[in-house]
Amino acid sequence: MRNRYSIFSLARNALSYHEDWQTAWRSPEPRSRYDVVIVGGGGHGLATAYYLAREHGITDVAVIEKGWIGGGNTGRNTTIVRSNYLWDEATHLYEKSLQLWEGLSQDLNYNVMFSQRGVLNLGHSLQDMRDIERRVNANRLNGVDGEVLNTAQVKAMVPVINASPDARYPIMGASLQRRGGIARHDAVAWGFARAADARGVDIIQKCEVTGIRRKNGRVVGVETGRGFIGANKVGVVTAGNSSVVAAMAGLRFPIESHPLQALVSEPIKPVLNTVVMSNAVHGYISQSDKGDLVIGAGIDAYVGYGQRGSFSIIEGTLAAIVELFPTFSRVRMNRQWGGIVDVCPDACPIIGLTPVGNLYFNCGWGTGGFKATPGSGWAFAHTIARDCPHELNAPFSLERFSTGHLIDEHGAAGVAH
Amino acid sequence: MLIIDCPWCGPREQTEFSCGGEAHIVRPVDPDSLTDEQWADYLFMRKNTRGPHLEQWVHTYGCRRWFNVARDTVTYRITAVYKPDEPAPGSPE
Numbered sequence: 001m002r003n004r005y006s007i008f009s010l011a012r013n014a015l016s017y018h019e020d021w022q023t024a025w026r027s028p029e030p031r032s033r034y035d036v037v038i039v040g041g042g043g044h045g046l047a048t049a050y051y052l053a054r055e056h057g058i059t060d061v062a063v064i065e066k067g068w069i070g071g072g073n074t075g076r077n078t079t080i081v082r083s084n085y086l087w088d089e090a091t092h093l094y095e096k097s098l099q100l101w102e103g104l105s106q107d108l109n110y111n112v113m114f115s116q117r118g119v120l121n122l123g124h125s126l127q128d129m130r131d132i133e134r135r136v137n138a139n140r141l142n143g144v145d146g147e148v149l150n151t152a153q154v155k156a157m158v159p160v161i162n163a164s165p166d167a168r169y170p171i172m173g174a175s176l177q178r179r180g181g182i183a184r185h186d187a188v189a190w191g192f193a194r195a196a197d198a199r200g201v202d203i204i205q206k207c208e209v210t211g212i213r214r215k216n217g218r219v220v221g222v223e224t225g226r227g228f229i230g231a232n233k234v235g236v237v238t239a240g241n242s243s244v245v246a247a248m249a250g251l252r253f254p255i256e257s258h259p260l261q262a263l264v265s266e267p268i269k270p271v272l273n274t275v276v277m278s279n280a281v282h283g284y285i286s287q288s289d290k291g292d293l294v295i296g297a298g299i300d301a302y303v304g305y306g307q308r309g310s311f312s313i314i315e316g317t318l319a320a321i322v323e324l325f326p327t328f329s330r331v332r333m334n335r336q337w338g339g340i341v342d343v344c345p346d347a348c349p350i351i352g353l354t355p356v357g358n359l360y361f362n363c364g365w366g367t368g369g370f371k372a373t374p375g376s377g378w379a380f381a382h383t384i385a386r387d388c389p390h391e392l393n394a395p396f397s398l399e400r401f402s403t404g405h406l407i408d409e410h411g412a413a414g415v416a417h
Numbered sequence: 418m419l420i421i422d423c424p425w426c427g428p429r430e431q432t433e434f435s436c437g438g439e440a441h442i443v444r445p446v447d448p449d450s451l452t453d454e455q456w457a458d459y460l461f462m463r464k465n466t467r468g469p470h471l472e473q474w475v476h477t478y479g480c481r482r483w484f485n486v487a488r489d490t491v492t493y494r495i496t497a498v499y500k501p502d503e504p505a506p507g508s509p510e
Binding site for chain 1: 418419431432435436438439453454456457458460461462463464465466467470472488490491492493
């Protein structure tokens, strides 16, 4: 790496008043042709490029981004990382990702501030608790850590929560994944970009793909705002715009794009040292290292590409958050925004081959893609390099919608992330 | 919040309505004659248009009747509201 980050580089650069740090990645002009072109410079796309280089030795790669890297859903999520899904296929994929998270800062030589502060999924009814017990048992059978907590244990972990029996949303218990937590979302994009760049990947920003050129049923390159770029293989990782890019290749996907909103409060002193999620009330909350409360809401039911959602959605979420945490009622919200999530009918992603030769799609992560960033890139890189899915992502093919092998994760993934 | 002009009740707030997704998807007349891929296309595949979009809404907390809406999915602006038996705006009669 050109400029390895360490305590020594920090001290050395302090001597020059931190004015001589190299840029973290180059911004080259696009070449006319690459071995692999990745469309979409979010976390998943950058991770794909990084693992193509690191795991498969493919460095003749360009990542093409229409805006700036990490400016889409990577910079718009609530940064929760966990792997406690219900079904085997999903659990294995997300657990691979969680294992990569655990070594990611060292691997990338970039502090992604991954903090395993635990993730609580609250249960508010007897049925919630039955579902939680079922999911924790399934997790443990798959080798994923999980515990079922009772009301007193939840209260001990989160003293500010309203655990009174006459609360609007009584807390009957929770599942806890201690290895879950949060990470710094921007750092994930920047870290993958810098590490991929160091291995020779070209990162090209402000370059919109406008067409996918095909010949005899195979992809030969992409039309962009900066001219045609030839490629032996094209991997598309464009989240909310997946259907738009798919249509460029004459493909139809089982995806609908919806606005998903989140908001952050003013910074306050440390009050919440874990992640609290509740599927029943459509809300999830954590406190960032900066001190602001990071709150996620639900999706709007209509198709939307506007990166903003309805006020009624965040109103409902905040009403629930205030019931759960009465002490937060006077905290002021600083910012609110929306990201466009690509939702599949079974709340699971599509990672694999398409009917067009050498064209690959990684999409449909819906409301929960951030946690999967390293694992998604790792599996997608394998798929592109070998022209064949890894066993981890083979179940997540586009064909599952015709064979009927859906992976119904709405229970564990449907609302809260 | 969207203000949706229900063809029967007039303009009401979006929270009174539920969105039913893409409009004009026709159930195949003879499902048994379809391949699995054709059935999956009917059941799961969607246009998911970025821009002008025709979609179904139902006035859940009003008259409980279904109708169609032409709405831009980027600006969210509603350009037309029409009853289920009426043709889509701009479509050939």
